[in-house]
Amino acid sequence: MPQPLRTFRAALLALALPAAALAQTGGAQIQFGPKQDPNQPVQVTADQLSVNQAAGTALFTGHVVVGQGDMRMTAPWVQVDYAKATGGGRGTISLVHAKNGVTITTPTEAAEGKDAVYTVSTGIVVMTGDVVLTQGQNAMSGQRLDIDMTKGTGVMTGRVQTVFHPAAKPGATQATKP
Numbered sequence: 001m002p003q004p005l006r007t008f009r010a011a012l013l014a015l016a017l018p019a020a021a022l023a024q025t026g027g028a029q030i031q032f033g034p035k036q037d038p039n040q041p042v043q044v045t046a047d048q049l050s051v052n053q054a055a056g057t058a059l060f061t062g063h064v065v066v067g068q069g070d071m072r073m074t075a076p077w078v079q080v081d082y083a084k085a086t087g088g089g090r091g092t093i094s095l096v097h098a099k100n101g102v103t104i105t106t107p108t109e110a111a112e113g114k115d116a117v118y119t120v121s122t123g124i125v126v127m128t129g130d131v132v133l134t135q136g137q138n139a140m141s142g143q144r145l146d147i148d149m150t151k152g153t154g155v156m157t158g159r160v161q162t163v164f165h166p167a168a169k170p171g172a173t174q175a176t177k178p
Contacts (some may be wrong), residue, residue: 029155030133030140033106036069036149038123042093043067044080056082056091066096066118071149073116073125075102093120102127104147109135111145123150131156137165
């Protein structure tokens with residue numbers, strides 16, 4: 001079989017396999033960052049903070065950065081909900097809701113969307129609204145990205161589109177443009 005035809009068939013097969021996986025799962029399953037421990041401290045930095053003790057919420061606005069381990073979440077608006085404390089103690093962070101343009105980064109990727117909700121106790125992040133995920137040169141977009149930070153996995157759903165750049169084989173030469 002001639003080399004160009006073999007290369008074309010390999011590329012066609014590489015494109016068909018992710019499509020078959022999407023058809024079976026209802027979304028694109030992906031690796032997402034290193035596994036995170038949801039028990040690590042959560043740090044929040046912002047221009048302004050408003051606390052509502054009665055509701056158990058804290059509203060951070062202006063250049064908000066939320067960090068936990070290797071994960072960073074940035075947004076202009078973040079509300080932190082606290083679980084009710086037992087025995088008069090201090091409540092723990094239960095939910096982080098970011099909106100109006102959210103970016104989540106790890107050492108190996110970045111995801112952007114309109115909104116994100118992070119359930120700290122489970123390590124689950126749900127991003128919604130025109131979500132774009134980049135991993136190196138590869139990119140994926142959809143309407144929703146569910147990330148399990150404890151497993152380092154995610155599922156993209158909602159008219160998923162992908163662009164994959166295959167890794168070059170060692171010793172392979174790349175074609176040059178004329």
